Amino acid sequence: MTKKKRLLSGMQPSGALHLGNYLGALKQWVERMDIYDCYYCVVDYHAITIPYDTEQMKTRIFDATVDYLAGGLDPEKCVIFVQSDVPEHMELAWIFNAVTPLGQLMRMTQFKQKAQHAAAKVLGDSNASGNEDDDVQSDLSDAFDTDTTGDDGLKVPLSGIGKINSGLLNYPVLQAADILIYKAEVVPVGEDQVQHIELTRDIARRFNNRFNDVFPLCEAMLSEAPRVMGLDGVNKMSKSLGNHIPLNLGRKQLTKLVTKQAVSDSRRVTLEDPGVPEECNVYAYHKLFSTEEEQQWAHDGCTQASIGCFHCKKAVAKNINDLLDPIRERREEILKSPDTVNDILAEGAKKARAVAQETLEQTREALGFLGKPR
Template identity: 35%
Template sequence: MKKRILTGDNTTGRLHLGHYVGSLENRVKLQNDYDTFIILADVHSLAYPKYIGEPDLIADSILQVAMDNLSVGLDPAKVTIFAESTVPEIYELASLLSMLVPYPRILRNPTIKDEIRDKELGDNYSLGFLNFPVMMASDILSVRADLVPVGEDQSPHLELTREIAHKFNSTYGEVFKEPEGMIGRVARLVGLDGGVKMTKSLGNAIFLSDDAGTVRKKVMKMYTDPNRLHPSDPGKVDGNPVFIYHDAFNTDKEEVADLKKRYVTGKVGDVEVKEKLVVALEKLLEPIRQRRSKYENDTDAVRGILIEGAKRTRTEALATLDLVREKMKLPRF
């Protein structure tokens, strides 16, 4: 029997290059070797104050994020894709698992603390926001996953998942595996503006669905070395967003090495470096656009994939929930 993966995305807008190197490409590589579940976490999306009043955006994003996953090369015959809200067993499981988590443990979660600080939430966050990590644990444990490809910022949530699984097993009896994480080859892709992370909300992202003209426009506006005023000035490569992207996406490593050598000696301008980055990105993005176009022209097929995914996931989650209730001596009359 194949080992199992669960991974996924919040449904707060289309996915971008940061998602690709953080998790998506690992999903594609592993889909033949693992029984893979992809969750479209629409309920999780409601945890953020920014989106609680945006039901239309979240609903539309379910379809958009599903197409993003399919367009990078996930095969619906091999993976199970579902919307979180269509599997109510996850909510019941989350409620039961939350009994095992001390409130101060959630407040110590570094991702929760970072989100409160970075989004300037103050004390304007919901109980659902604090419960986000427990809900994520329930997503993962509902299908008893072995492996979870995640972005670096989600690692603390996965660590809590392992703690919950261990505590449940030691308290009530063996049900859950303690899943391992897999971080993408670029743990956290910087934004186009040089910010610490590419993110939709800051407008510093290249989306997988961006057309060629938009990609080019965004790349040509990218931050480089702020101290370099002329092409003949020696430039800095380390920490330079354009070269970070070359390292991540340009498969011609000889070209990258040549650009770096000329850049630090003032023998190449930012324009040429960016032009070559556009070419490298288009090699990745054009096939993705072509696959996405097929699904955009047949959204009923995408909805069918999600319906079938929900059916299969509910079967698995219900089996897990029955085991949990049995171990906890909770009656089913």
């Protein structure tokens, strides 16, 4: 029998998951359990680079794990664990920092986006408070370092950069450690993460060339999952933007949320006004969740103004509810014995640590240290 390739993926603990998380990641995770040797983690260390409520963290991790399980992950078929339960990730990340050029990190598109966002906030805050700190200029457009412009055309803001925490910069190094500590060969990612997988391959290559052949060159597996737009119809579904459909809503709550908040085509001012379904996010939901017959019903009803938006939304909400019912049932079962969730995470951490410690031993030996610390 051929050995299954190892696959690693994770999500930040933002609490209960939403429909975008389910369709965009979790559903694929479940489908891949039989094909790959899967390691799925809750990446809590990645979640501390921005301000958060420490009181909430344990609950966020618990809720995310409950949704992993309710969504269909089977701890008998994959390893489910929390990143901070495997401290070897951190040690490897430090080692990788020693073979990662600063310039390459500063060219990461996601870092530049986050840095620009953070710098804009710093400038906004300082302008609002009348702060005349030398580090902070009032005009963001004057404050870019052209040397770090890449194909994406984004520049790293110099103004305010001193106030951005370096975790935002080093994030992809920790991500490389998350992957390579398990010698994962396959990493499912969206387009926006491909650059980080390239970096992971560069880090592995550099380490292997400089020290010893320890790490494989992992492959990015591009997600074929649909991009699920939020209820606003403008942005990708996201908890932080508040445009999401939580997986843990009851049927009534979900129907209310969709019928009240899903934005439809603005051409349908009155019932008599026809709309353009192709430009309506509710119709995009029908494409994802409804039968072809129902899609046709929504399409014709919209273009001929024979149905109202409320009914169109209600129909799609019913289909989303039907999809989520089995997940709701599993969640209910899991929550009857919450200790089981912690047991699953403890078992997952044990399995993950055994692999991580072996990799770290090889890494330390390659560096000329003792494989196992004294």
